[in-house]
Amino acid sequence: MIHRQDRSRKQSVAFGRRAALVLIGALLTTGAAQVQAGEMVGGQFALKGVVTQTVGPNGAKGEPASVLSLTDAEVQKLRGGHYSAALLFQTSSDWSNAVTEGARDEFKRLGIAVAGMSNSNYSASDQAHAVQTILAKKPSAIIVWPINPDELRPALQKAVDAGVKLALISNMPSGFQQGRDYVGLVGDDLHAMGQKTADGLAHAIGNAGDIGYLYFDANAYVVNQRDAAFRTTIERDHPKIKIVATQGFSDPQRAFQIASAMLLQHPTLKGIYVPWAEPAAGVLQAIRASHRRDVAVATMDLSNTVAVSLAQNGAVKALVIDDPYAIGKSLAAEIGYALIGKPVPAYIQVPAIPVTRTTLLQAYAQDYHAAPPPEVKQLLSK
């Protein structure tokens, strides 16, 4: 018993030392990894990149999701194939839920079983493992939202070599070729999303004045493109609007502190751009805390907190969403195309949709296929 106590004590001390090292190491390596990011990716692209249009792979022009259609005979052929497909996402979110919903509905129509799903919490290595894990179930196809496309290449190549059809969301490993390596790519109109958000904010502040720009300072293709498109539009199309405060973030929970500092240092701010709904909640908190009722917020993607602000005529004045349900449906249809050997369009692009208080319920129903929370319905009924 005494030995056990002594051993326990030693283990406890050893654990304490290890825990301290892990704590220090975790904080330092996170910083180091981010410092080593290459040029014009991540936050640097958001700061300096110019986005004036959205182009698909190899310069392909985006086609609407409506071009995808399968005849009854093709559907019957697919239903008799006993195919299966997996969905691998970057993370779990209501956006990915809506993509999943769209894909599931289409897979169900086509008789394709869902072999599995994975959320890799923005870990590229976890996503590579997820691809290998799902391959054990021998799916006919995989829908993947790549975290780091090039890091994922070896795992995806194994899937390709095994004859698995790949349908990609928004981005792909460099050098991948349609038909040989993947069946199709579906994305949103990133330029239009940034542009419409910028135009919406400009309209809300009377097309003139100072604004703050919160951008995502991490390597995330979609968000980086949208941020740069917003900034590009403001700089090119709205000469009377000045971005006087610029600050990046990688942790959405820091948005409150950043927005608070912006409001403190720039009392003339009439608006703040924030890339998506989660950090937007922190910006809204900062605006409330600083008792500024005259600051407009522009953001993208639908969340209940942002919807509440829109519904109560709060600070959110510009909200633009894509159509995640259509993205999921298109990806599943592309897989159907590939499984029966039908040529898949090079690039399917869903539109950018500005949302207002009037169109809020429509956005929930049509684009997210989700029910609005009672709080939103309550506010809209007033």
Added chain:
Amino acid sequence: MTVRNLIAVGGRPSTTAPTLSPGGVNDRRSFRWTDLTVYIGFVLVFAFFALTTADKGFLTVQNATSIVTAVTPIALMAFGAVFVLTAGEIDLSIGSVVALSALVTALGLRHFGLVGGVVCGLAIGVGTGLLNGLLIVGLRVPSFLITLGTMQLFSGIAQMSTQLQDVPILNPTYNTLFGSGMVGPVSDAVVWLLAGFVVAQIAYRNLAFGWRVMATGSDRRSARALGINTRRVRVAVMLISSLTAALAGMIYAGEVQGAVYTLGSNDLLTVLAGVVIGGTSLFGGTGSIFGALLGAILMAMIVNGLVLMGATVQQQIVVQGIIIVVAVAVSQRQPAE
């Protein structure tokens, strides 16, 4: 003389407060400059930002409110972590408890009103804390491993509870009470911060319970020999930790006026860093509530000052890392073997 020495010579834990020492519970121990790490660090960091960012708003009331708002949930969790670490345990699940309590509170407010929502949030704290504690003593598995598992468990439940959707809070009374109200020119979060500090400080330094926690963390076998029910103490500290995390989640929810499953997901390292810088030992037996408060404020102040200076995310992370390494190297340095 430390608690460990007191117990080793057969001293009985007393309800009397020991001599104040920044590093924790020490009785006439020789003075060590390293015990003042958090104080010196706090003064240096404050002075640095006061000098370099005074013209950028660092010394304004509005900025102080911003810091208090950011630090309150972190500090509350830090107080709980002092009890846990002092008892020789660790709780990795606090971030998940934050999200779960915030979401359950928001759902409770939606369905049962103010009292129901608050009760739901606190019930999450009690339930998760008891589960952690009972699993640790019942299965005789280290708290690190148990809470590593429950961290995932609670996070998964939080995600499932609303299918990843955030839950808005429209109850004005709740929002006013939990972080969105004002006390004079500053956020009412300061009331939670001060109340949490006073309660934790009294429990840790003035009640017999605090001594039992220190004795358990110093030498569990000796503590048992002195009649301390160390199993009960270990369950109690896990309960305290979860309750503080649940309260932090409820304050986050009031501040944001909504809850989402990602709330608190990045708080664990910040809380542990603040606590350790504040003089609490990772090896159990000693700790400091006041040190944890200063450590938490120090962490928030560093972020705040760097943001005001316009530092990039990468610069913020590197500077935070360096300050933590220096502070921990000074305050947690072990005697040569």
